[in-house]
Amino acid sequence: MSEKILYALGGVAAILLGRNLLVMLTGLPDEAFQGAIFRIIFFHVPAAFTCFLCFFASLVLGITYLKTKNLRYDSMAVSVTEVGLAFGAANLISGMIWARIIWGIWWTWDWRLTSMLICWLLYAGYLVLRSAIEEPTERARLSSVMLIFSFSVVPFVFFSIKWFRTQHPQPVLYGEGKMDSAYRAMLYGNWLPLLMLAFVLISVRYLQERRQRELDAMRRAVHSL
Amino acid sequence: MTRFLRQTWIVMAKDLRSELRTKEALNASLSFALVILLLFSFAFNPTSDLTREISGGLLWLVFAFAGALILNRSFARELPNDCLDALIASPVSGAALFTGKALASYVLLAAIEAVCLPVFGVFYNVRWTQQPLWLALVLLLASWGIAVVGTVFSALTVNMRLRELMLPMLVYPMLIPCLMAAMQLTTPILAGEPVQGDLMAWVRLLIGFDIIFTALAVVLIDTVLVG
Amino acid sequence: MNDAAARNFEYLAYGLIAVWAILAIYVLTLVSRERKIQRQIESLQRMLEDRQGK
Numbered sequence: 001m002s003e004k005i006l007y008a009l010g011g012v013a014a015i016l017l018g019r020n021l022l023v024m025l026t027g028l029p030d031e032a033f034q035g036a037i038f039r040i041i042f043f044h045v046p047a048a049f050t051c052f053l054c055f056f057a058s059l060v061l062g063i064t065y066l067k068t069k070n071l072r073y074d075s076m077a078v079s080v081t082e083v084g085l086a087f088g089a090a091n092l093i094s095g096m097i098w099a100r101i102i103w104g105i106w107w108t109w110d111w112r113l114t115s116m117l118i119c120w121l122l123y124a125g126y127l128v129l130r131s132a133i134e135e136p137t138e139r140a141r142l143s144s145v146m147l148i149f150s151f152s153v154v155p156f157v158f159f160s161i162k163w164f165r166t167q168h169p170q171p172v173l174y175g176e177g178k179m180d181s182a183y184r185a186m187l188y189g190n191w192l193p194l195l196m197l198a199f200v201l202i203s204v205r206y207l208q209e210r211r212q213r214e215l216d217a218m219r220r221a222v223h224s225l
Numbered sequence: 226m227t228r229f230l231r232q233t234w235i236v237m238a239k240d241l242r243s244e245l246r247t248k249e250a251l252n253a254s255l256s257f258a259l260v261i262l263l264l265f266s267f268a269f270n271p272t273s274d275l276t277r278e279i280s281g282g283l284l285w286l287v288f289a290f291a292g293a294l295i296l297n298r299s300f301a302r303e304l305p306n307d308c309l310d311a312l313i314a315s316p317v318s319g320a321a322l323f324t325g326k327a328l329a330s331y332v333l334l335a336a337i338e339a340v341c342l343p344v345f346g347v348f349y350n351v352r353w354t355q356q357p358l359w360l361a362l363v364l365l366l367a368s369w370g371i372a373v374v375g376t377v378f379s380a381l382t383v384n385m386r387l388r389e390l391m392l393p394m395l396v397y398p399m400l401i402p403c404l405m406a407a408m409q410l411t412t413p414i415l416a417g418e419p420v421q422g423d424l425m426a427w428v429r430l431l432i433g434f435d436i437i438f439t440a441l442a443v444v445l446i447d448t449v450l451v452g
Numbered sequence: 453m454n455d456a457a458a459r460n461f462e463y464l465a466y467g468l469i470a471v472w473a474i475l476a477i478y479v480l481t482l483v484s485r486e487r488k489i490q491r492q493i494e495s496l497q498r499m500l501e502d503r504q505g506k
Binding site: 021034035036037039040043047082083086089090093094097098100101197201204205208211212215218219222225 | 456457459460461463464466467468470471474475477478479482485486489492493496499500503
Binding site: 150 | 394438
């Protein structure tokens with residue numbers, strides 16, 4: 001895919017996000033209990049979904065690499081994980097700011113929060129692990145294994161609000177605490193441009209990674225001349 | 226199957242024998258554990274009731290730190306004279322090699338725990354023998370978790386520069402569910418309460434952690450070692 | 453607008469800014485990586501020209 005299409009997609013995502021921001025500030029009424037701050041959910045939850053989606057994709061890509069030994073999948077895995085980490089950070093920080101108003105504290109050692117933080121740290125560990133290995137195939141192999149191990153925490157994060165008693169609000173998209181349809185529409189409506197943005201970022205990162213690999217190979221060739 | 230068990234046994238016996246002859250990891254991690262136990266006493270008043278509330282956490286921090294030292298050596302021990310390559314080239318399967326090494330670390334870790342517990346009881350005035358069976362069960366389950374995850378990552382990081390730093394950095398976040406369950410269980414056990422009701426969820430978590438990571442490790446170890 | 457509501461709104465602004473800032477920081481790391489790659493290409497080109505010059 002050419003970079004022009006990517007940038008166009010990014011532009012569309014930005015326009016959609018701007019429009020959503022306008023609508024959520026002017027068109028949607030405040031939530032009865034939380035007031036204005038509840039609007040953070042329109043970023044908090046989609047960011048979490050995007051983050052988990054990225055981590056799941058990185059698991060699939062890691063396994064695919066181990067099956068095929070094609071370094072392209074390793075490049076994809078690292079791009080996806082990095083963007084997932086960015087969205088994970090957005091999720092954590094926005095949640096903390098919401099908690100400051102609603103709970104009165106920035107952080108609580110609640111299962112949902114703790115497991116998300118562990119998950120984030122594990123994937124950050126994946127990036128550190130990569131930086132510690134020079135040889136490309138060994139790096140790809142070991143970091144793919146790390147991806148498989150790291151993913152074991154993700155279901156835990158996802159289901160922790162069902163399995164344990166937590167302070168974190170229960171799911172808003174299904175079950176008893178389902179939100180009003182206008183809010184739900186906004187939540188999905190904001191997730192779409194965020195997903196597009198994630199896709200653009202992943203693609204840009206992937207192109208960079210591929211170029212970096214070619215460059216390394218060329219430099220080795222030049223040195224061996 | 227008997228072949229697998231025999232190979233596992235041989236690897237484990239080899240590891241334990243070489244460790245007992247040199248005692249390098251054992252001595253280092255035991256003295257390290259004792260030093261940490263000592264240091265904690267300066268962090269807070271060791272005779273207060275507070276100790277009872279955080280005793281589980283203290284104990285498992287010590288075991289986790291000491292465990293990292295043992296696990297670091299697990300595969301690094303095979304580096305001189307290319308022993309690791311010889312082991313991989315030998316007819317021993319990856320799974321047997323892994324299980325043997327994990328068991329060897331497990332035994333060493335259990336030995337450290339056996340020494341640390343009485344010391345902990347004396348220094349911090351904790352009567353730790355009130356629920357011996359539950360305590361033993363938690364120790365066995367959680368130590369197995371530490372040994373399995375640690376051995377895999379020991380193999381993963383063995384060829385890396387900064388190996389000694391990478392191992393704890395990767396292993397501790399991975400171990401948090403296991404350590405958390407062990408801490409939550411150990412505190413009431415040390416206080417003499419039986420494990421029941423809500424606490425059973427933690428036991429289940431420990432068992433689940435052990436099963437999942439043992440399975441993952443056995444499946445992935447060949448990829449880690451050979452590629 | 454009372455105090456609590458104003459504070460509520462203020463933190464909403466912080467939250468939105470934080471989310472955007474994080475994504476912007478990630479974009480910046482992408483840009484810096486791009487620069488690094490560009491530099492590497494240039495140095496490689498120079499290296500090749502040197503060798504051809506000899």
